[in-house]
Amino acid sequence: MTTSRADEAVRVVRADKGSLLVAPADAGEPTRVTLDRDGLAELDGTRAVPTVGDWVEVDDGQVRAIRPRTSALVRDSAGETSREQVLAANVDVVLVVEHLDPDPDLGRVERMLTLAWRSGARPVVVLTKADLVPDPEGTARDVAQAAIAVDVHAVSATTGGGLEPLRALLTPGTTLVVVGPSGAGKSTLVNALAGAEVMSTGERREVDGRGRHTTTHRELVAMPGGAVLIDTPGIRGVGVVADEEALDATFADVAELVGRCRFADCHHTGEPGCAVADALADGRLTQRRYDSYLKLAREAAYQARRSDAHLRAQEKARWKRLTKDNRAGRVRP
Structure with a gap:
């Protein structure tokens, strides 16, 4: 479990610009620690x-490693850069x-499932506001066809209906x-699972069902039973950082069909x-699902190409800087 290193380190509860709120494994009082001027720390070299x-x-109030x-749940950052956001x-x-x-x-x-599979964690789909629709279970079955090998739960955080399978995860x-x-x-769901109002919530707009961004930062919250949960701000657009394995997990039905084509380069x-x-012709595979697969595959391939180019440019710039410093007699470690 993720607590295996707890006796040697503290855990990040909240990350702000230039500093972190951290807490020990025994859920003691959180403390504020700082980062270096670049906001970075050592990780795997x-x-x-x-x-x-x-x-x-942490050493002397500053994060060292x-x-x-x-x-790691990773998304492609917004904009034209190739930087990934964990x-x-x-x-x-x-x-x-x-x-x-x-x-x-x-x-x-x-x-979202593709991001989840890529992270290495177990995905679970939660369909909220079950009390507002006539047939939540029927819709859940429809969603399950797009969420292969994933548990799908229709819940109402307001009434408490359907929450028991989620509480069993805590x-x-x-x-x-x-x-x-x-x-x-999301925040209403977190509060329902916590049994207390640990996150603020906002009213939704009736015209389109959207809510305000009541969660403006990611924060780790203690849950009953010794679990912890990280709430995140609403995400309008998510850039895909994925690999073939993650795509094949999300679209296992498409991957199985691809493997059955007569030609490997079909x-x-x-x-x-x-x-x-x-399968498209006889209805076993819908055009919507196949189009979704193609779109995410293209995005993932583009992000991978862009990231490789960015990494090559970074490495070239690093060696150029090292050479310059070496000539000037100030070699950096």
């Missing part, structure tokens, strides 16, 4: 930004939260993270013996 859920080593992460570290369960009212966005669920030493769009009721655009085309 490189420099990284500490995030909520990290175990960090980040312990190796057992898992949303949470050392997570065991990712709760992918989507609202039932208005209707759930299956493409968004698939996107076992000692388990870390959960909640991800989803604004207005999905482009699924009219080649003979194409299992994908056959």
